Amino acid sequence: MIKRAFGLALVLFIGYNFAIQVLEPKFYIPQNQQQENLIKVQEYLLNPAVKPNVVVGSSVSTRLDMNILPNDFFNLSFRGKSVFDGLELIKRSGKKPEHIYIETNMLHKEIDAAFVDSGIENNMNVVKQYLPALHEKHQLINTLTYVAFAALDYVKPSLTAQLVKKIGQKVEDKQLSPNQVQEQVAVLLAEAAKKYPSTESVTGKANIKLVSLQTGMPENLYVSQQMAELKTYVDYFTNHQAQVIFFEIPQEASTSLSPERLQIREALKKAFPESSYTYFPLPAGDYFKTTDGTHLDEKSSELYSWLFVNEVNNIDPLQDRRIPVKLTVAE
Amino acid sequence: MLWACDVGLLLITGLQIYVNMLFNSLNFVFLVFVTMLLYYATALKRYQVVILILASFCFYATSQPILLLLLLVSIVINAVTSYFIQWGAQNKRRLIAAAGVIANLGILAFFKYSPLFASTVFSGSNDNLSNFLLTIPLPVGISFYTFQGISLVLDTYKEDKRESIVPKGFMEHFRNTIFFISFFPQLVAGPIVKAYDFIPQIAVKTLKDINWEYCFRCLVVGYFLKMVVADNLKDQTFWIAYPYFERYASITLIVMLLGYSMQIFADFAGYSLIALGVAGLFGYRLMDNFNFPYISRSFSEFWRRWHISLSSFLKEYLYVPLGGNRKGAFRTYLNLMIVMFLGGLWHGAAWSYAVWGTFHGVALALERFLGSKIKLPDTGLIRFVQMVLVFSFVTLAWLLFKLPDFSYAVLYFKALFTNWHIAPGSLGYAIMGYTILYSLPVVLYHLHYLYAQKLTVAFVIRKTEVALYAVMLFMLAVNSGTANEFIYFQF
Numbered sequence: 001m002i003k004r005a006f007g008l009a010l011v012l013f014i015g016y017n018f019a020i021q022v023l024e025p026k027f028y029i030p031q032n033q034q035q036e037n038l039i040k041v042q043e044y045l046l047n048p049a050v051k052p053n054v055v056v057g058s059s060v061s062t063r064l065d066m067n068i069l070p071n072d073f074f075n076l077s078f079r080g081k082s083v084f085d086g087l088e089l090i091k092r093s094g095k096k097p098e099h100i101y102i103e104t105n106m107l108h109k110e111i112d113a114a115f116v117d118s119g120i121e122n123n124m125n126v127v128k129q130y131l132p133a134l135h136e137k138h139q140l141i142n143t144l145t146y147v148a149f150a151a152l153d154y155v156k157p158s159l160t161a162q163l164v165k166k167i168g169q170k171v172e173d174k175q176l177s178p179n180q181v182q183e184q185v186a187v188l189l190a191e192a193a194k195k196y197p198s199t200e201s202v203t204g205k206a207n208i209k210l211v212s213l214q215t216g217m218p219e220n221l222y223v224s225q226q227m228a229e230l231k232t233y234v235d236y237f238t239n240h241q242a243q244v245i246f247f248e249i250p251q252e253a254s255t256s257l258s259p260e261r262l263q264i265r266e267a268l269k270k271a272f273p274e275s276s277y278t279y280f281p282l283p284a285g286d287y288f289k290t291t292d293g294t295h296l297d298e299k300s301s302e303l304y305s306w307l308f309v310n311e312v313n314n315i316d317p318l319q320d321r322r323i324p325v326k327l328t329v330a331e
Numbered sequence: 332m333l334w335a336c337d338v339g340l341l342l343i344t345g346l347q348i349y350v351n352m353l354f355n356s357l358n359f360v361f362l363v364f365v366t367m368l369l370y371y372a373t374a375l376k377r378y379q380v381v382i383l384i385l386a387s388f389c390f391y392a393t394s395q396p397i398l399l400l401l402l403l404v405s406i407v408i409n410a411v412t413s414y415f416i417q418w419g420a421q422n423k424r425r426l427i428a429a430a431g432v433i434a435n436l437g438i439l440a441f442f443k444y445s446p447l448f449a450s451t452v453f454s455g456s457n458d459n460l461s462n463f464l465l466t467i468p469l470p471v472g473i474s475f476y477t478f479q480g481i482s483l484v485l486d487t488y489k490e491d492k493r494e495s496i497v498p499k500g501f502m503e504h505f506r507n508t509i510f511f512i513s514f515f516p517q518l519v520a521g522p523i524v525k526a527y528d529f530i531p532q533i534a535v536k537t538l539k540d541i542n543w544e545y546c547f548r549c550l551v552v553g554y555f556l557k558m559v560v561a562d563n564l565k566d567q568t569f570w571i572a573y574p575y576f577e578r579y580a581s582i583t584l585i586v587m588l589l590g591y592s593m594q595i596f597a598d599f600a601g602y603s604l605i606a607l608g609v610a611g612l613f614g615y616r617l618m619d620n621f622n623f624p625y626i627s628r629s630f631s632e633f634w635r636r637w638h639i640s641l642s643s644f645l646k647e648y649l650y651v652p653l654g655g656n657r658k659g660a661f662r663t664y665l666n667l668m669i670v671m672f673l674g675g676l677w678h679g680a681a682w683s684y685a686v687w688g689t690f691h692g693v694a695l696a697l698e699r700f701l702g703s704k705i706k707l708p709d710t711g712l713i714r715f716v717q718m719v720l721v722f723s724f725v726t727l728a729w730l731l732f733k734l735p736d737f738s739y740a741v742l743y744f745k746a747l748f749t750n751w752h753i754a755p756g757s758l759g760y761a762i763m764g765y766t767i768l769y770s771l772p773v774v775l776y777h778l779h780y781l782y783a784q785k786l787t788v789a790f791v792i793r794k795t796e797v798a799l800y801a802v803m804l805f806m807l808a809v810n811s812g813t814a815n816e817f818i819y820f821q822f
Contacts, residue, residue, distance in 0.1 A: 001797055002547045008801035013808055031765050032566035034813050118813075133809050140810040141768070292578075 016140070017133045025146040027164045028137040037078040039137045041089060041119035044076055046129055050095045053312075056086030057103025060249050063296045065305035070175060070312070082109035087233040088116045099315075100237055104248045107226055107264050178313040185310050188303040192287040223264060227271040234272065245315065246272065247280035249296065249304060250288040280311040352393040354605045355558050355814055362386060362515075363609055370613060371538050379535060380510050383613060387515035391471070394519075398470040401442070402513060408434045409480035410501075410508035413487040413526075417497035424488060431484035439477045442470055447680040472519035474677055476512050478644055483508065483526040485648055496530040507533055516609040520602055522620040522640035525647075529615070536614030546611040548800075553604030555803040556597040560772050562812025564594035567766045571730075573739040581750040583759040584743065590766035591733055592726035593773040596625065599638070618643075623780040625725075625773070628717040629702075630694045633725060641677070645670050663699065668692035679735065687731040694724060 030036035051074035055061055061077035069075070074097075076086040083102055088111055090097065128134045153160045176184065234244050246268070250256065288300040296304055352358045366386040370379055392399045412431030416424050449464035487497050498504050511529050512518075568591040570576060576584060603620035610617045620640050627633035634642045650670045656663040668689060675688015707713050727744075734740040755763065782788040792799075 001544060001800075004797045005547075005551075005800035005804060008797060009804035009808070012801060012805040016805070016809060031563070031761075032569070034566045034569075038813060138809070140806065141765075 013133060017131055020132045020138050020143065023143070023147075025138070025143060027146065027149075028142050029145050029149070029163075030137075031139070031141060033079045035136055035139075037081065037115070038119065039135075040076060040078065042125075042128065042136055044074060044089065044095075045093055045119060045125065046135070050097065052098040053101065054086070054090060054097045054099070055101040055103070056083045056090070057101075058082055058106035058109060060105045060251070060295060061103040063249070063301040063304075064308065065301050068302065068305040068309060070309065077103065078115075081112050081115060082106060084109075084111035084229065084233070085116055087237075089119060091233065091236060092116070092120045096240055097242055099243050099245060101245050101247055102230075102234075104246050104265070104268055105251065105261075107230065107268065108223070108260065110226075176309075178310075181306060181310050181313060185303075185306045188306060189287055192300070192303055223267045226264075227267050230268075231271055234277075243278070243315075245278045245280065247308065247311070248282045250283050250285045250300075251296075252290050252293045253285055255293050256285055278315060280308065283307055352390055353814060353816060354602065354609075355554065355562075355811075358393070359390075362390060363612065367612060370536075376535055380506060380533065383515070384506075384509050384513060387510075387513040387518060390515040391513065391518060394471050395468070398468065401438070401470050401473075402476065405435070405438060405476060405480055406509050406512050408438075409483050409512065410505045413483050413497055413508065414501055414504050416484065416487045418499065428484055428488040432481055435477050435480045435484070439473060442467055442473055444676075444680050447682075451682075469680075475521050475523055476518060478523045478641075478677075479512050479526070481648065482523070482644065483511065483530075486526040496526050514610070514615070516606040516613075516615075517617055520599075520606075521638075522603055522606065522617050523644050524617055524640070525644070528618060532615055540614040542611060546608045549604045549608030549611065551800050551803050551807075553601045553606075553608055554807055555772070556601030556604065556776075558601075558811040558814075559803075559806045560769055561594050561598035561601060562815055563769045563810075564590050564597065564766065564812075565815055566812060567762050567769070568594055568733070570762065571733050571743065573734065573736070573742065576743055576746060577750075578753070579746075579750065579762075580753040580755040580759050581747055583755050583763055584747050584750060586763040586766050588726060588730060588743075588747075590770055592625075592722075592729050593770040595729055595732065596621070597773055623777050625722050625777050626718060626781055627721050628714055630691065630698050630721060630724075633721055634691075634695070641674065645674050649673065660700075660703075664696035667695045667699070671695065678732075681735045683731040683735045683737045683740065686737065687728050690724075690728050690731075 028039065030039060051072055053070070053073045055064060055069075055073065055075045055077055057077035058081060059077070059079040061075065062079055064075055064077070066073070066075060076089060077083075078085055083104075083106070087100075087102070090100065124134060132138050149160045149163070237244055248265075255261065283304070287303065289297050290300070291297045352362065366382060369375055369382045375382065388399060391402060409431065412427050412434070415427050416431070419427060445464040445467045446469075449461045453461035453464075483496070496507075498507070507530055510533065511524070511526060514524075514529075517524055568587050570579060571584075571587050571591060576587075579587070600621040607617050607619070618640055620638060622636040622639065624633055624636035627636055650666055653666045653669060654662055655666060669692075671688040671692030672685055673688070675684045675686070675691070678684045678687070707717075730740050730743055731737070734743055779788070779792065783792065
């Protein structure tokens with residue numbers, strides 16, 4: 001009985017590996033936050049190709065629309081984690097990106113060392129490179145879900161695309177020239193100015209409570225320690241010829257203008273003076289709407305992603321061709 | 332002997348680098364594999380027990396090396412007291428037994444309940460004593476190995492069982508005691524093995540003694556329950572934490588709570604099955620710890636099916652000595668509540684666990700009272716309703732395990748009724764969908780037990796058994812959740 005069970009399991013496993021190769025799932029729907037994070041880690045570590053641009057951040061940055069960001073970007077932001085997790089992963093992976101975009105919204109959060117270790121020091125990583133069935137994204141349930149959505153796609157194509165986009169995965173390429181990006185930004189800003197009254201949903205209230213529970217007013221010493229840690233990473237990457245760029249994603253005023261956020265913003269500018277480091281400007285919060293006080297909704301994510309690409313264009317040699325867009329920086 | 336010690340030391344130093352050795356880690360598989368190689372090596376046959384002891388110390392030391400000393404202290408206390416109960420002055424047996432039990436309970440109280448004592452008595456104070464008490468570390472598995480120590484002392488004290496468990500030679504007894512208390516498959520989370528069940532099994536084992544099929548079934552089902560069911564459910568029930576749950580619809584909260592009920596079963600029953608399977612690989616048979624508890628039609632039946640080793644321990648060493656049901660109805664109810672209150676506190680040093688235990692104590696007492704007054708007809712519908720009622724109560728009570736802060740548990744309970752105005756949303760639907768999906772194996776596991784006696788079901792199970800185990804193995808490879816500690820490790 002034991003031999004037959006192992007034999008049959010082996011046949012199933014080989015067959016499943018083969019099925020994945022044939023099926024080549026175009027997207028995956030993570031079952032939970034932890035799995036979504038792990039999939040990102042595996043995609044970054046197991047893929048031998050190095051993306052020259054990497055975004056590191058918290059759940060706030062996971063809302064960046066990967067359909068809008070250029071193809072050479074990898075979003076190494078994790079829900080429920082900090083920027084330090086992404087930075088440590090890049091460092092220990094040995095990959096050398098050219099630009100690292102650091103989100104500054106949640107700098108008070110500490111690294112989850114166990115999470116990073118589980119990604120980097122996984123004994124199975126070598127095996128996983130050869131056996132796709134062992135990849136987190138190819139879990140049997142994920143593959144079955146993919147098959148179900150692929151079938152649904154025949155009935156109602158837009159529904160699947162909408163859902164996948166909402167999860168933050170790439171379903172289409174919206175690669176535009178810098179000029180087109182500028183135009184897109186201008187149109188979306190005009191739209192946003194018209195229709196975003198600030199509201200707080202039930203979810204929003206709960207989330208704001210959560211954020212305040214998690215943060216409170218940090219001790220000055222703690223903030224300086226966080227900045228010192230960030231400095232270690234920034235120095236490491238700049239010594240390895242990478243350019244570091246800081247950006248902050250707009251949030252509701254109650255979060256964005258809270259004393260603890262102002263404290264961290266001030267400490268950041270002190271540790272990394274604007275004269276020596278690149279910062280993307282923080283757009284005025286009035287243009288954006290969040291689902292919970294912290295995370296941008298779909299439309300605002302799209303707007304911010306375009307603004308982000310616009311700023312990316314700004315730091316490359318094509319910057320002269322930009323059409324200036326008037327942005328108000330939040331006080 | 333020395334050679335075996337060297338190998339053991341090598342194992343200890345080699346494996347200490349790992350912070351945690353979960354049953355579902357490659358490190359653990361490696362430990363079991365290497366230990367088995369040494370254990371069944373013909374040349375080392377005489378040192379089998381020593382090899383298992385060293386492997387057990389190695390297993391324990393990987394999580395908290397310093398607290399290995401405490402384990403050794405506990406072992407010494409129990410070995411010495413049980414030896415003198417058996418072979419010392421007969422007029423002092425009672426005194427020595429009492430001293431042994433008090434020493435065990437003292438260690439447990441100091442390491443497990445000091446923080447609770449400090450936070451209750453010195454609430455808000457910041458003096459040295461309260462700070463010291465609050466920072467005492469909780470040694471992994473202390474509740475389990477302390478109870479095993481008590482079992483050794485009391486079993487020796489009992490006239491009818493002592494002959495078989497304490498040999499005349501102290502060194503042999505000491506070796507047996509170290510092995511009995513530290514045997515790694517059951518060291519950190521049970522099953523709580525009783526001395527008279529385990530010590531008589533100590534003998535030289537050969538590969539022929541292994542019941543491979545039994546071990547295979549225990550290990551596959553155990554790992555499946557833990558890694559595929561419990562570890563996947565934990566990422567859905569994560570949102571029961573405060574204040575996350577406040578944003579979810581009532582229906583989502585209900586499904587998550589049901590999911591947690593399934594998760595805690597899959598986690599603990601899975602762990603126990605793995606322990607049984609691994610012990611079986613070394614030729615030892617541990618007691619079954621779970622017997623399909625969610626089909627129970629009464630609370631007393633539930634406790635005969637859930638964490639059997641603990642409930643039988645509490646019954647044998649606490650409920651019966653307190654008088655059990657021999658001293659009238661009122662004393663029976665009181666004894667039930669005392670036992671369940673203490674059983675609750677055994678789980679964790681927080682008042683919510685005591686409340687959880689008391690809930691069960693009240694339910695047991697009430698059930699006993701009503702059972703003596705009302706006789707219900709034994710129909711299918713009545714049986715089903717009883718099963719649903721017991722399961723619902725048990726599930727609701729698990730909330731205190733997930734939210735040990737009582738105020739949060741109350742808030743969650745309120746939200747179950749007040750969050751109907753919130754729409755589940757896509758995240759809520761996803762949580763519900765995955766929770767139901769991963770709970771299904773537990774439901775089917777229980778249904779299989781309920782209907783296994785029916786001829787057609789038994790026939791189908793027999794015919795598809797190989798395929799079922801193959802699918803479980805396959806799922807272990809391709810659909811395990813992210814590794815996490817066993818819930819009962821914290822106790």
